[in-house]
Amino acid sequence: MALWGGRFQSGSSDMFKQVNDSLPFDYVMASEDIWGSIVWSRALKEAGVLNENEQFQLESSLIALKKQAEAGTLDFANSPEEDIHSFVEATLTAELGDIARKLHTGRSRNDQVATDFRLWCRSHLASLREDCLNVISALLKVATRHENAIIPGYTHLQRAQPVYFAHWCLAYVEMLKRDVSRIEDLQKRLNQCPLGSGALAGTTFPVDRDKIAAELGFDSPCLNSLDAVSDRDFVLELLFNASTSMMHLSRMAEDLIFYNSGEAGFLQLGDSVTSGSSLMPQKKNPDALELMRGKCGRVFGNLQALLVTMKGLPLAYNKDMQEDKEGAIDSVNQWHICLCIAVEVLDTLSLNEERCRAAAQQGYANATELADYLVAKGIPFRTAHDISGQAVVFAISKGKALEDLSVAEFQSINDKIEEDVYPVLELESVLNKRNVLGGTNKELVIRALYVELEKLDQL
Numbered sequence: 001m002a003l004w005g006g007r008f009q010s011g012s013s014d015m016f017k018q019v020n021d022s023l024p025f026d027y028v029m030a031s032e033d034i035w036g037s038i039v040w041s042r043a044l045k046e047a048g049v050l051n052e053n054e055q056f057q058l059e060s061s062l063i064a065l066k067k068q069a070e071a072g073t074l075d076f077a078n079s080p081e082e083d084i085h086s087f088v089e090a091t092l093t094a095e096l097g098d099i100a101r102k103l104h105t106g107r108s109r110n111d112q113v114a115t116d117f118r119l120w121c122r123s124h125l126a127s128l129r130e131d132c133l134n135v136i137s138a139l140l141k142v143a144t145r146h147e148n149a150i151i152p153g154y155t156h157l158q159r160a161q162p163v164y165f166a167h168w169c170l171a172y173v174e175m176l177k178r179d180v181s182r183i184e185d186l187q188k189r190l191n192q193c194p195l196g197s198g199a200l201a202g203t204t205f206p207v208d209r210d211k212i213a214a215e216l217g218f219d220s221p222c223l224n225s226l227d228a229v230s231d232r233d234f235v236l237e238l239l240f241n242a243s244t245s246m247m248h249l250s251r252m253a254e255d256l257i258f259y260n261s262g263e264a265g266f267l268q269l270g271d272s273v274t275s276g277s278s279l280m281p282q283k284k285n286p287d288a289l290e291l292m293r294g295k296c297g298r299v300f301g302n303l304q305a306l307l308v309t310m311k312g313l314p315l316a317y318n319k320d321m322q323e324d325k326e327g328a329i330d331s332v333n334q335w336h337i338c339l340c341i342a343v344e345v346l347d348t349l350s351l352n353e354e355r356c357r358a359a360a361q362q363g364y365a366n367a368t369e370l371a372d373y374l375v376a377k378g379i380p381f382r383t384a385h386d387i388s389g390q391a392v393v394f395a396i397s398k399g400k401a402l403e404d405l406s407v408a409e410f411q412s413i414n415d416k417i418e419e420d421v422y423p424v425l426e427l428e429s430v431l432n433k434r435n436v437l438g439g440t441n442k443e444l445v446i447r448a449l450y451v452e453l454e455k456l457d458q459l
């Protein structure tokens with residue numbers, strides 16, 4: 001039975017139900033909806049709307065229903081109800097009759113849905129935060145497993161300067177740390193309670209909104225009833241946070257897909273996160289990583305979709321806003337899945353340290369060192385850059401690495417280059433000279449690694 005039948009002479013058409021009903025997806029908020037109703041029934045008792053016995057019966061039935069919702073035994077699929085709010089009320093009414101018909105006093109589905117969805121987002125944000133921390137932990141673990149490994153660092157996907165593999169891992173740790181802090185930030189802003197705002201203008205029943213908010217674990221009630229029922233910023237922020245974090249995962253996936261390619265051969269992915277080809281028996285494809293990258297499409301799309309849905313809406317509630325759910329539920333699911341599979345990928349990858357090192361040594365990645373060496377000998381950097389460039393061209397023409405040129409060959413380019421250039425061009429020296437805060441110097445990298453490990457332990 002619809003909650004609003006009185007004014008209508010005929011029922012909804014099947015097509016209208018298809019476009020209007022949200023139960024097929026908002027059933028995921030069953031537990032939150034019931035919790036909200038429990039707290040609302042207490043508020044109604046204190047406001048003198050329900051007597052003690054009525055409230056007791058409602059609360060007992062709602063608790064039982066909540067248990068069923070959490071055990072997954074409620075049959076939403078065969079229900080004619082329009083949304084989760086109607087479903088809960090109808091189920092309660094079938095059991096308690098008129099007492100249940102008092103529960104919606106002073107309340108609207110508008111403040112109800114805004115409250116339910118905040119609760120739903122809040123609980124998912126808490127577990128997504130854990131998921132992000134697990135990725136951080138997996139990055140730190142793989143970095144620790146390969147503390148000495150050196151990989152080429154790239155700009156423009158050209159070998160640029162070598163870096164420790166752990167430095168690469170710590171770069172993604174920084175990104176994930178920002179994802180965590182964005183979640184924490186949102187958790188604070190989201191934690192205000194709309195319940196008691198009625199349809200849009202507040203309620204005439206003397207409910208204690210501070211108490212309602214506190215009982216539902218909110219920091220405070222929303223301050224303006226019009227805003228409370230029509231605000232979906234928290235969903236947009238959630239979608240933005242999901243998008244940004246997925247973008248980070250996607251960039252990591254892209255790096256790893258390249259490192260795993262036959263051409264780079266820096267690492268091997270675990271069998272458990274790859275798949276084969278139905279035709280080519282030799283193939284082992286990085287599907288998990290490709291899907292971490294590919295799922296960004298729908299997650300970014302969900303953000304865009306809700307922004308567009310919200311942009312022209314007049315105050316206060318409009319049914320358009322029901323469109324906030326499917327995208328958010330999807331983004332939360334995909335983000336969760338990708339964070340979890342990222343952990344599995346990192347836990348099962350094995351780095352080919354020798355091949356990484358060899359690649360880091362190639363590509364004239366120490367040309368900057370040669371320039372810096374000349375700077376130390378009093379040559380202005382711009383000139384030094386030029387000389388080093390000439391040395392690279394010369395070395396390429398001889399088919400040699402810079403460090404394989406003889407002193408005589410170097411001096412044919414510039415006579416300031418002497419025997420002492422060789423230690424400067426060595427791989428470890430190239431890395432360790434970058435000892436400014438945030439650089440890829442070994443000690444700094446290891447220290448950063450342990451600082452992050454310790455922080456994670458303390459959480």
Ligand code: ARG
Pocket residue numbers: 022026083109110113317319321322
């Ligand atoms: N199912 C709706 C939603 O998800 C809530 C119901 C509000 N309906 C209404 N007629 N005011 O937004």
